Amino acid sequence: MLPRALKMAFWVVYDHLGKLLLANLASSFLCALPVALALAAAPHFSGAAALVFFSAAAVLASMAVFSCAAALAWMVRGFIETRDGTVSLFFAGLRKFAPRGGALGLCYLFAGLCLLSSVWFYASRVGAAHPVIGYGLSAMALWSGVFLGLTALAAPSAMVQRDLGPAGAVKLAAVLVLDNPLFFAGLAVCSALMAAAAVLAPVLLVCFFLAPLVALHGAAYEMLARGYAAEAAARASGTAAPGGRGRARVDFDDANDDYLNRGLRDLIFPWKG
Numbered sequence: 001m002l003p004r005a006l007k008m009a010f011w012v013v014y015d016h017l018g019k020l021l022l023a024n025l026a027s028s029f030l031c032a033l034p035v036a037l038a039l040a041a042a043p044h045f046s047g048a049a050a051l052v053f054f055s056a057a058a059v060l061a062s063m064a065v066f067s068c069a070a071a072l073a074w075m076v077r078g079f080i081e082t083r084d085g086t087v088s089l090f091f092a093g094l095r096k097f098a099p100r101g102g103a104l105g106l107c108y109l110f111a112g113l114c115l116l117s118s119v120w121f122y123a124s125r126v127g128a129a130h131p132v133i134g135y136g137l138s139a140m141a142l143w144s145g146v147f148l149g150l151t152a153l154a155a156p157s158a159m160v161q162r163d164l165g166p167a168g169a170v171k172l173a174a175v176l177v178l179d180n181p182l183f184f185a186g187l188a189v190c191s192a193l194m195a196a197a198a199v200l201a202p203v204l205l206v207c208f209f210l211a212p213l214v215a216l217h218g219a220a221y222e223m224l225a226r227g228y229a230a231e232a233a234a235r236a237s238g239t240a241a242p243g244g245r246g247r248a249r250v251d252f253d254d255a256n257d258d259y260l261n262r263g264l265r266d267l268i269f270p271w272k273g
Helices: 002-015 017-044 048-082 088-129 131-152 155-162 166-179 181-200 202-207 210-237 264-268
Strands: none
Touching: 002 017, 002 048, 002 181, 002 210, 017 048, 017 088, 017 202, 017 210, 048 088, 048 155, 048 210, 088 131, 088 155, 088 166, 131 166, 131 181, 155 166, 155 210, 166 181, 181 202, 181 210
């Protein structure tokens, strides 16, 4: 499914490049605004006040990232379902999901900080006196952090697709990761490569990183949804293969999907499509 998700994400971005670019620039502005305000006000604060101020800026930035990710996921959903749409989809998604997206970002920030501090605490403090227990707990916290990161790849799309709250989105994302670990591992590698490219090219990070990333995650969720729907239909008709999920062949109907039935020829000679 991952190659199909990559292909769908590529053609979604290709077909709606200008709209996603504008939405990405708006997202970058909203995400960078708390940081910019913090840097501008930095000379006026010192000591504990500066720490509190910058912590508040980090919290707001995290909330903005997930709010914009949810809005972009709403936009990508519209592109996938209708093959059309405008930049207004982004702002409609922002109005609809900004509060829930902000709460989701707050949850991930808090959980991530707790797990990171646990990795350090159990390894350095407990591990000094009780190495087996300390390093064992530290490893558990580390792998819990990895799992948390994988759920973050699906949570915004799950929230948008199922109209869920933060808790419901995380719960559904966790179920999807547990049921499709290799798929999400591959998705994480692709996301990490995109992030590395953005870090190496700061202009890309500002202008066009979050939108393609969300497009990939939205396409991945779409592939999973189609797979589950096909398997549910097979079970209902009594044609499902024995042994459970993963053994039955899923027909994604590539020939009738404009995002999946194109290839290199369509990229080089788009007017011949």
